[in-house]
Amino acid sequence: MDQGEINKMNRSFKTIIRTMAMSAVAAAAIGSFAPMPANAAEEINLYSYRQPFLIDPLVKSFTEETGIKVNIVFAKKGMLEKIKAAGANNPADAVLTVDIGRLYALKQAGVLASVKSDVLNANIPAHLRDPDGLWFGLTQRSRIALVSKERVKEGELATYEDLADPKFRGRICMRSGKHAYNVALIASMIAHHGKEKTKAWLEGVKANQARKPQGNDRAQAKAVFEGQCDVAISNTYYMGKMQTNDEKPEQKKWADAVRVTFLNQGNSDRGAHMNVSGAGVLKGAKHREAAIKFIEWLTKEEAQKIYAEVNFEYPANPKVEASALVKSWGDFKSDTLGMEDIAKNRGAASKLVDEVKFDEGPTS
Numbered sequence: 115m116d117q118g119e120i121n122k123m124n125r126s127f128k129t130i131i132r133t134m135a136m137s138a139v140a141a142a143a144i145g146s147f148a149p150m151p152a153n154a155a156e157e158i159n160l161y162s163y164r165q166p167f168l169i170d171p172l173v174k175s176f177t178e179e180t181g182i183k184v185n186i187v188f189a190k191k192g193m194l195e196k197i198k199a200a201g202a203n204n205p206a207d208a209v210l211t212v213d214i215g216r217l218y219a220l221k222q223a224g225v226l227a228s229v230k231s232d233v234l235n236a237n238i239p240a241h242l243r244d245p246d247g248l249w250f251g252l253t254q255r256s257r258i259a260l261v262s263k264e265r266v267k268e269g270e271l272a273t274y275e276d277l278a279d280p281k282f283r284g285r286i287c288m289r290s291g292k293h294a295y296n297v298a299l300i301a302s303m304i305a306h307h308g309k310e311k312t313k314a315w316l317e318g319v320k321a322n323q324a325r326k327p328q329g330n331d332r333a334q335a336k337a338v339f340e341g342q343c344d345v346a347i348s349n350t351y352y353m354g355k356m357q358t359n360d361e362k363p364e365q366k367k368w369a370d371a372v373r374v375t376f377l378n379q380g381n382s383d384r385g386a387h388m389n390v391s392g393a394g395v396l397k398g399a400k401h402r403e404a405a406i407k408f409i410e411w412l413t414k415e416e417a418q419k420i421y422a423e424v425n426f427e428y429p430a431n432p433k434v435e436a437s438a439l440v441k442s443w444g445d446f447k448s449d450t451l452g453m454e455d456i457a458k459n460r461g462a463a464s465k466l467v468d469e470v471k472f473d474e475g476p477t478s
C-alpha cells in the first residue's frame with residue numbers, strides 16, 4: 115500500500131477525525147465514528163497507526179468470526195493529542211500502534227485503561243506487555259544489520275557494540291538517531307550498559323557513519339546496494355517488504371545486496387534488540403468488552419499468522435511460527451529486556467542523540 119492509497123483511505127475518515135478536534139460538547143452531540151449500534155457490544159471503534167493493507171484482513175477475519183463490526187480511523191501523526199483533547203468524550207475504544215515509544219506515550223498520557231485478561235497473559239510473554247495491563251505487544255520486530263554480502267565478511271559485525279569499532283569507519287548507514295526505532299535501540303544500550311558507556315558508543319557509531327543520517331530503513335539498504343556504505347541498520351520486516359516488492363522491483367536488488375545479520379548472538383550474549391507493535395484499550399471505552407475481545411483475538415493463532423505473512427513480523431505469541439520467508443533469514447536469540455525498561459530510557463537516549471550531534475553526520 116503506498117502513501118496515495120493511505121491518503122485516500124484517510125480522506126474518507128476526515129469527518130470523523132474532524133469530530134475529534136471539536137469541543138467536547140459538540141463531539142458528544144454529534145457522535146463519533148459511525149451511527150451508534152442498537153447493541154453496543156456489536157461494534158468497536160479503533161484508532162490504528164497500522165496501515166490498511168495489514169489491518170483490513172485482520173478485521174475482516176475477526177468480524178466474520180465474531181460478528182463484531184470494527185470501525186477504523188487510520189492515523190499517522192497527532193492522534194495522541196486528539197485522544198487527550200477529547201478526554202471523556204473520546205469515541206474510540208482501542209488503539210493499535212507500532213513502537214514501544216508510542217505505547218509508552220499513551221500510557222504516560224494517562225489515556226489507557228488497565229485490562230486483566232487470562233487470554234492475553236497466556237498468549238503474550240510478560241516482557242512484551244505492560245506490567246499493569248495498559249498495553250499488550252502483538253508482534254515483534256528485531257533491529258538488525260543488513261550488511262553488504264560483498265564487503266562485510268561473515269562474523270565481521272557481531273554485536274551492536276561492534277558498530278562503534280574503528281574498523282567500520284565510514285561504513286555505516288542509519289536513519290535519524292531521533293527516529294523511534296533508533297531511540298529504542300539506544301535506550302536498550304543504556305539499559306544494558308548505562309548512560310556513560312552508551313554515550314561513548316554512540317560517538318563511535320557517529321564517527322563510523324558513511325553519511326549524515328537520512329531516509330528510512332529501506333534507504334539504508336539501498337545505500338549499501340549503491341556502495342555508499344557496507345552496513346545498514348533496519349527493522350527485520352523491511353527486508354521482507356524489499357524481497358517481495360513487485361511494484362518497485364528495484365527494491366529486490368537492494369535486498370539481494372545485503373545479508374540479514376542478527377546481533378549479539380554469542381552463547382552468553384543477550385540477543386538481538388526487539389521492538390513491538392501493540393494495542394491498548396482506552397479509558398472511557400464505550401465498547402470495552404468487545405475491544406478486549408478484539409485484542410485477545412489479535413494474539414491468537416489466526417491473527418498472529420496474518421501479521422506474520424502479510425507484514426513479515428515475528429508473532430508475539432511464542433506458540434505461533436514466523437512466515438517461511440522470515441524463517442529463511444535464520445533462527446536467532448531475542449533480547450528479552452522488558453519493553454518497559456526500554457521505554458524508561460527513551461528520554462535519556464534521545465538526549466544522547468542530541469548531545470553527540472548524531473544527526474549532523476560523521477564529520478561535525
Ligand code: FE
Pocket residue numbers: 349
Ligand atoms: Fe516501520
